[in-house]
Amino acid sequence: MRKRYSRSGQWVLDGVDLTLEPGMTTVIVAGNGIGKSTLLRIVAGASMPTGGRVTDRPRTIGYVPERAPAAIRMTARQYLAHIGRMRGLSSAETGARTNELAERLRLVPGPDVPIAALSKGNGQKVAVIQALLKRPELLVVDEPATGLDAPARAELAALMTEAEQDGAQILLSAHESAVPTGRLYRLTDGKLVPESLRGMRISLRPARPGLRAADLAAEILLEEPGRVVVRTEDADTFLLRALADGWSLVEAVS
Ligand SMILES: Nc1ncnc2c1ncn2[C@@H]1O[C@H](COP(=O)(O)OP(=O)(O)OP(=O)(O)O)[C@@H](O)[C@H]1O
Numbered sequence: 015m016r017k018r019y020s021r022s023g024q025w026v027l028d029g030v031d032l033t034l035e036p037g038m039t040t041v042i043v044a045g046n047g048i049g050k051s052t053l054l055r056i057v058a059g060a061s062m063p064t065g066g067r068v069t070d071r072p073r074t075i076g077y078v079p080e081r082a083p084a085a086i087r088m089t090a091r092q093y094l095a096h097i098g099r100m101r102g103l104s105s106a107e108t109g110a111r112t113n114e115l116a117e118r119l120r121l122v123p124g125p126d127v128p129i130a131a132l133s134k135g136n137g138q139k140v141a142v143i144q145a146l147l148k149r150p151e152l153l154v155v156d157e158p159a160t161g162l163d164a165p166a167r168a169e170l171a172a173l174m175t176e177a178e179q180d181g182a183q184i185l186l187s188a189h190e191s192a193v194p195t196g197r198l199y200r201l202t203d204g205k206l207v208p209e210s211l212r213g214m215r216i217s218l219r220p221a222r223p224g225l226r227a228a229d230l231a232a233e234i235l236l237e238e239p240g241r242v243v244v245r246t247e248d249a250d251t252f253l254l255r256a257l258a259d260g261w262s263l264v265e266a267v268s
Pocket residue numbers: 019026044045046047048049050051052053080
């Protein structure tokens with residue numbers, strides 16, 4: 015899948031290939047402005063990719079965006095009643111689940127005040143409640159740590175574990191400072207690199223055109239055009255062998 019926001023703009027996502035599994039949490043880690051929200055919006059169906067597509071997306075999707083819409087004049091309960099109707103829940107089911115989740119997340123002062131009058135963190139709790147109102151088969155949470163106090167973060171973690179145990183596919187984004195547990199991928203240069211592949215990225219010029227770095231050494235974790243990723247502890251051995259074979263070093267970044 016690829017995504018850019020204008021015809022001549024940079025690719026924010028440039029060849030992302032990701033499979034989510036039921037009952038498993040997948041975490042995308044990257045710094046600010048790299049494209050985490052872009053990827054999560056596309057997976058949740060809130061935005062279209064420029065190229066490629068999302069296949070077999072489950073029917074019931076819970077999506078918690080990074081910033082909850084704040085300017086809603088309805089009360090949280092009215093808004094959640096509306097979401098419950100759209101998801102095919104009865105008013106009794108919606109009411110019971112609203113009360114349960116509002117209590118667990120400690121929504122203050124409660125679901126009966128206008129969303130616009132809630133604090134930022136409590137507005138975020140309403141965004142979490144709407145995503146979990148009907149048990150999601152796909153749960154997408156953009157930076158679960160943002161804006162919530164410690165007890166609410168812990169409760170959200172518990173709710174996500176419950177969703178995982180119910181067999182949901184879960185996709186989260188995070189910064190390095192607060193990485194939840196799960197299968198980790200780093201988003202870098204528009205691509206996903208499994209976290210187990212973290213190490214030294216080494217750009218090389220081959221000794222002769224057409225040579226592949228993978229033929230040089232067994233230590234390579236990932237080969238991309240013009241560069242490889244090797245474990246940091248293997249970097250010296252790999253580089254010495256490459257230089258001895260006549261390759262040139264262009265750049266090495268850990
Ligand atoms: N609607 C949009 N129109 C144009 N550019 C956009 C739009 N949304 C995001 N971008 C750009 O795409 C890039 C990735 O943004 P995105 O919000 O996906 O990053 P992020 O990794 O979630 O960042 P953060 O951690 O700061 O939330 C940024 O350069 C951003 O400016």
